[in-house]
Amino acid sequence: xxxxxxxxxxxxxxxxxxxxxxxxxxxxxxxxxxxxxxxxxxxxxxxxxxxxxxxxxxxxxxxxxxxxxxxxxxxxxxxxxxxxxxxxxxxxxxxxxxxxxxxxxxxxxxxxxxxxxxxxxxxxxxxxxxxxxxxxxxxxxxxxxxxxxxxxxxxxxxxxxxxxxxxxxxxxxxxxxxxxxxxxxxxxxxxxxxxxxxxxxxxxxxxxxxxxxxxxxxxxxxxxxxxxxxxxxxxxxxxxxxxxxxxxxxxxxxxxxxxxxxxxxxxxxxxxxxxxxxxxxxxxxxxxxxxxxxxxxxxxxxxxxxxxxxxxxxxxxxxxxxxxxxxxxxxxxxxxxxxxxxxxxxxxxxxxxxxxxxxxxxxxxxxxxxxxxxxxxx
Amino acid sequence: xxxxxxxxxxxxxxxxxxxxxxxxxxxxxxxxxxxxxxxxxxxxxxxxxxxxxxxxxxxxxxxxxxxxxxxxxxxxxxxxxxxxxxxxxxxxxxxxxxxxxxxxxxxxxxxxxxxxxxxxxxxxxxxxxxxxxxxxxxxxxxxxxxxxxxxxxxxxxxxxxxxxxxxxxxxxxxxxxxxxxxxxxxxxxxxxxxxxxxxxxxxxxxxxxxxxxxxxxxxxxxxxxxxxxxxxxxxxxxxxxxxxxxxxxxxxxxxxxxxxxxxxxxxxxxxxxxxxxxxxxxxxx
Numbered sequence: 032x033x034x035x036x037x038x039x040x041x042x043x044x045x046x047x048x049x050x051x052x053x054x055x056x057x058x059x060x061x062x063x064x065x066x067x068x069x070x071x072x073x074x075x076x077x078x079x080x081x082x083x084x085x086x087x088x089x090x091x092x093x094x095x096x097x098x099x100x101x102x103x104x105x106x107x108x109x110x111x112x113x114x115x116x117x118x119x120x121x122x123x124x125x126x127x128x129x130x131x132x133x134x135x136x137x138x139x140x141x142x143x144x145x146x147x148x149x150x151x152x153x154x155x156x157x158x159x160x161x162x163x164x165x166x167x168x169x170x171x172x173x174x175x176x177x178x179x180x181x182x183x184x185x186x187x188x189x190x191x192x193x194x195x196x197x198x199x200x201x202x203x204x205x206x207x208x209x210x211x212x213x214x215x216x217x218x219x220x221x222x223x224x225x226x227x228x229x230x231x232x233x234x235x236x237x238x239x240x241x242x243x244x245x246x247x248x249x250x251x252x253x254x255x256x257x258x259x260x261x262x263x264x265x266x267x268x269x270x271x272x273x274x275x276x277x278x279x280x281x282x283x284x285x286x287x288x289x290x291x292x293x294x295x296x297x298x299x300x301x302x303x304x305x306x307x308x309x310x311x312x313x314x315x316x317x318x319x320x321x322x323x324x325x326x327x328x329x330x331x332x333x334x335x336x337x338x339x340x341x342x343x344x345x346x347x348x349x350x351x352x353x354x355x356x357x358x359x360x361x362x363x364x365x366x367x368x369x370x371x372x373x374x375x376x377x378x379x380x381x382x383x384x385x386x387x388x389x390x391x392x393x394x395x396x397x398x399x400x401x402x403x404x405x406x407x408x409x
Numbered sequence: 410x411x412x413x414x415x416x417x418x419x420x421x422x423x424x425x426x427x428x429x430x431x432x433x434x435x436x437x438x439x440x441x442x443x444x445x446x447x448x449x450x451x452x453x454x455x456x457x458x459x460x461x462x463x464x465x466x467x468x469x470x471x472x473x474x475x476x477x478x479x480x481x482x483x484x485x486x487x488x489x490x491x492x493x494x495x496x497x498x499x500x501x502x503x504x505x506x507x508x509x510x511x512x513x514x515x516x517x518x519x520x521x522x523x524x525x526x527x528x529x530x531x532x533x534x535x536x537x538x539x540x541x542x543x544x545x546x547x548x549x550x551x552x553x554x555x556x557x558x559x560x561x562x563x564x565x566x567x568x569x570x571x572x573x574x575x576x577x578x579x580x581x582x583x584x585x586x587x588x589x590x591x592x593x594x595x596x597x598x599x600x601x602x603x604x605x606x607x608x609x610x611x612x613x614x615x616x617x618x619x620x621x622x623x624x625x626x627x628x629x630x631x632x633x634x635x636x637x638x639x640x641x642x643x644x645x646x647x648x649x650x651x652x653x654x655x656x657x658x659x660x661x662x663x664x665x666x667x668x669x670x671x672x673x674x675x676x677x678x679x680x681x682x683x684x685x686x687x688x689x690x691x692x693x694x
Contacts, residue, residue: 084597085596086593086596086597091521105596105597105601106593106596106597107595107597107598107599107600107601111597112597112598113593113594113597114592115590115594115597117590119588119590119591119594120594121591121594121595121609122613123609123612123613124613132598133598133599134610136598136599136600136604136608137599180598181597181598182596184599207599305494
């Protein structure tokens with residue numbers, strides 16, 4: 032059963048300048064899987080990738096490749112290739128020579144090299160770009176060259192470090208689809224690092240959510256979205272209202288002054304819990320029919336839905352609804368049992384999920400990475 | 410409000426350009442007085458006789474100095490190649506050190522340059538001369554004395570010793586600024602340490618090599634002091650020849666002609682070298 036595990040991290044810890052970046056990480060990655068390491072900046076995802084690539088040595092713990100320990104194997108001997116953040120294409124070589132770099136080191140005959148590079152250029156849609164200087168290419172084209180340069184070596188595993196970070200939104204979406212297709216076509220295991228939860232959900236077979244140097248949750252995109260393990264994951268993956276609650280009994284939870292039916296069980300009666308309700312799962316009804324009542328404090332038109340913030344006795348809920356409601360109106364909220372997800376209390380409780388201070392502006396400020404990269408590109 | 414804004418810029422722009430010109434004036438005067446004027450003098454002298462009539466004799470008379478030219482070029486090429494062979498690995502090793510060690514090493518490299526070239530060359534003479542410091546040690550150890558000063562190797566040694574920092578500095582500055590990701594990418598694609606050096610670091614530091622080569626070659630080919638002292642007077646390089654012409658007022662014109670030809674040769678060789686660097690390699694000369 033273990034045979035299809037290609038990379039195994041066992042008890043990996045890493046400290047930089049007295050600051051612990053990784054706390055004893057354990058991770059199994061299966062062959063031919065598209066795995067995404069997802070987390071905010073500084074969570075240790077890039078360090079994890081660099082340890083697999085051989086650019087960092089873990090302080091403790093072991094890295095296994097196909098069952099063999101590869102801690103001491105230098106990067107150039109590992110059967111993995113990397114697509115670097117901002118690409119790191121060699122500026123002294125043209126597109127052809129950049130892609131051919133790995134093959135030239137293997138001393139392949141010239142005819143073979145030309146053939147393989149041409150095939151690779153065709154695969155990444157860059158036919159006819161052989162003799163261009165890499166510095167004259169656009170971000171998206173450099174991206175493709177970087178992918179081609181890595182894939183031509185037929186690695187068992189391809190590591191991608193925020194490869195789409197520097198691209199604009201439209202190009203990013205296109206490249207997501209292309210990357211996914213390439214992964215399917217080549218059957219190579221992709222380990223992908225990103226801080227973009229949407230990217231992670233739409234591309235991956237398996238998402239590894241990381242925060243503060245620890246793995247928070249590993250699962251399929253649907254699992255992660257529907258069954259977040261704690262307040263951090265619930266908040267990081269999509270929008271969520273996270274409320275303090277108490278489990279009355281199995282399938283009954285009490286929060287915001289009302290006892291709700293739910294589908295979760297296995298908690299001790301009276302246990303303090305975090306309750307997650309996604310904004311799109313709350314129905315707006317008349318005050319009389321509502322389980323909860325609140326006053327609408329803001330309404331934002333988002334195109335195909337309205338995003339409204341509702342004050343329910345001091346706690347601000349975010350709700351996405353297709354029906355317009357007026358600001359200052361009193362409305363009722365209805366929540367179906369299967370829309371309620373109960374989580375155990377964690378260190379992240381009470382830090383996320385309240386929309387009192389919410390604004391789009393703050394959302395952007397807390398995510399400085401892409402802007403930094405744009406500057407670097409200019 | 411808009412109107413007042415649009416009416417302001419033109420005068421502001423003019424006054425700033427006057428300011429710019431005023432700020433540039435000292436530099437312009439300096440350039441004209443000390444660079445352009447002397448160059449014009451050199452040209453004038455090169456094409457005139459002692460009494461001021463136009464002539465090409467000075468240029469045609471250069472044939473006598475062909476051997477000196479060839480000797481100078483050979484010596485400075487050898488010195489430059491040696492500087493590169495010593496300087497590149499040195500610069501590479503320095504850039505591998507931690508930031509503090511780098512600072513100290515660069516300081517040590519610069520330290521001799523705080524002393525005058527003449528003094529350094531004199532002290533080298535004192536060390537290498539027959540009966541000098543080195544020969545004392547050699548004879549004390551029973552090896553017998555070596556005749557060094559007055560030989561070609563001594564002159565080349567003097568050039569390498571004096572100009573090595575000019576080779577190390579630009580190469581070190583390029584290598585230490587090299588993006589680490591290129592080195593990681595090379596390693597990722599299968600380069601071991603040596604191949605990373607030859608396939609990535611070396612070509613990416615080409616601009617530093619070219620600056621270094623230029624900065625060593627130019628002073629080497631025009632040196633006169635090193636060849637006089639360490640050559641023991643037996644080595645006549647082109648710099649010595651020029652110096653000698655200017656010690657005698659009657660040969661100013663020949664001296665100017667040799668200088669002019671030298672300058673043109675250096676310009677040509679610099680232009681050739683700059684062609685080797687790609688357009689993004691910024692060559693500091």
